[in-house]
Amino acid sequence: MTIQKLMVIGAGQMGSGIAQVAATAGLQVIVHDIKAEFVEKGFNSIKKNLSRDVEKGRKRQEEMDEIVSRITLSTDLTDAKDVDVVVEAVIENMQIKSDIFRKLDEISPPHAILASNTSSLPITEIASVTKRPDKVIGIHFMNPVPVMKLIEVIRGLATSYETYAIVEDLAKRMGKTAVEVHDFPGFVANRILLPMINEAIYCVYEGVATPEAVDEIMKLGMNHPMGPLTLADFIGLDTCLSIMEVLHEGLGDSKYRPCPLLRKYVKAGWLGRKSGRGFYSYP
Numbered sequence: 001m002t003i004q005k006l007m008v009i010g011a012g013q014m015g016s017g018i019a020q021v022a023a024t025a026g027l028q029v030i031v032h033d034i035k036a037e038f039v040e041k042g043f044n045s046i047k048k049n050l051s052r053d054v055e056k057g058r059k060r061q062e063e064m065d066e067i068v069s070r071i072t073l074s075t076d077l078t079d080a081k082d083v084d085v086v087v088e089a090v091i092e093n094m095q096i097k098s099d100i101f102r103k104l105d106e107i108s109p110p111h112a113i114l115a116s117n118t119s120s121l122p123i124t125e126i127a128s129v130t131k132r133p134d135k136v137i138g139i140h141f142m143n144p145v146p147v148m149k150l151i152e153v154i155r156g157l158a159t160s161y162e163t164y165a166i167v168e169d170l171a172k173r174m175g176k177t178a179v180e181v182h183d184f185p186g187f188v189a190n191r192i193l194l195p196m197i198n199e200a201i202y203c204v205y206e207g208v209a210t211p212e213a214v215d216e217i218m219k220l221g222m223n224h225p226m227g228p229l230t231l232a233d234f235i236g237l238d239t240c241l242s243i244m245e246v247l248h249e250g251l252g253d254s255k256y257r258p259c260p261l262l263r264k265y266v267k268a269g270w271l272g273r274k275s276g277r278g279f280y281s282y283p
């Protein structure tokens with residue numbers, strides 16, 4: 001099966017990026033969120049990114065117009081009735097994701113692949129609420145989606161080889177490289193990245209250094225493109241905390257305990273760049 005129509009659920013920073021790369025690859029794309037204003041916000045960020053490509057001479061205006069014309073907006077989940085693949089990218093919460101997969105399993109056609117962009121939650125558990133666990137898979141894009149080349153593809157216990165092969169082909173069409181991993185808490189990318197970010201937060205919490213100093217050390221000393229605290233703000237501190245909780249609970253090792261300062265910031269609504277404040281302020 002060749003994927004022609006893709007639906008993204010959740011028009012946040014990841015969902016809008018996924019919709020952009022899918023439409024750029026020539027797919028028909030439906031962008032869904034619970035409220036029209038969130039869908040519009042996601043759509044505007046896609047248009048802004050594409051306009052930048054036009055301004056920099058990487059795309060012609062007509063190309064941009066064609067990409068944009070392949071995107072339709074939705075607040076109605078039943079729009080999944082004739083799609084080939086759904087990529088869910090709502091907040092990192094098992095209850096919300098499970099509810100969505102249960103509904104999608106009822107609505108979408110039998111051949112459709114139901115994928116999650118989860119950062120860390122078990123694909124096998126998400127698949128268990130559907131009657132098609134062989135067609136449920138993790139497609140973990142990296143942020144910012146239009147720039148980063150990797151898609152970590154997670155096979156649940158029952159995910160079929162055919163489903164994996166279709167997704168691998170889709171990744172290629174979107175100009176990405178798929179790397180296959182098995183379903184384990186945090187998969188590989190975040191099992192390695194998030195403990196580093198959490199440790200950077202501990203350095204601030206314990207007064208070892210300021211956020212600026214921690215970031216400067218990792219940028220100049222390790223050639224990281226962003227310091228870990230700037231990256232945490234970029235990912236979203238709520239998402240970082242959810243991932244650490246999944247690692248802590250799922251792997252049962254105290255080395256994954258989330259830093260109390262991370263919890264405090266999330267409780268305060270300091271979610272990073274998306275809320276205007278995290279380790280840094282974003283006016």
Ligand SMILES: CC(=O)CC(=O)SCCNC(=O)CCNC(=O)[C@H](O)C(C)(C)COP(=O)(O)OP(=O)(O)OC[C@H]1O[C@@H](n2cnc3c(N)ncnc32)[C@H](O)[C@@H]1OP(=O)(O)O
Nearest residue numbers: 049056119141142143144146147148189190225226231235
């Ligand atoms: C949490 C998870 O589950 C998994 C994850 O995703 S973890 C996060 C993984 N991502 C990272 O680690 C990102 C680390 N940071 C970086 O690689 C870089 O800082 C960056 C690519 C984000 C920005 O690069 P930079 O050189 O510092 O800045 P800048 O020059 O402004 O941008 C470089 C290019 O990226 C593009 N870009 C930057 N941010 C973008 C965004 N949010 N959306 C789309 N494009 C973006 C810019 O347009 C620019 O493109 P051109 O050079 O072609 O004009």
Ligand SMILES: NC(=O)C1=CN([C@@H]2O[C@H](COP(=O)(O)OP(=O)(O)OC[C@H]3O[C@@H](n4cnc5c(N)ncnc54)[C@H](OP(=O)(O)O)[C@@H]3O)[C@@H](O)[C@H]2O)C=CC1
Nearest residue numbers: 010011012013014015033034089090091092118119143235
């Ligand atoms: N941020 C990152 O760097 C990465 C994140 N991910 C994963 O991608 C997913 C999304 O993250 P991200 O885009 O950063 O988060 P955002 O908070 O930017 O976006 C989530 C979007 O989903 C919407 N949403 C919430 N509940 C529902 C629902 N029931 N139905 C439809 N939409 C809903 C939210 O609306 P509202 O604003 O009302 O809550 C919001 O628009 C998460 O699973 C995350 O772990 C994966 C890779 C990288």
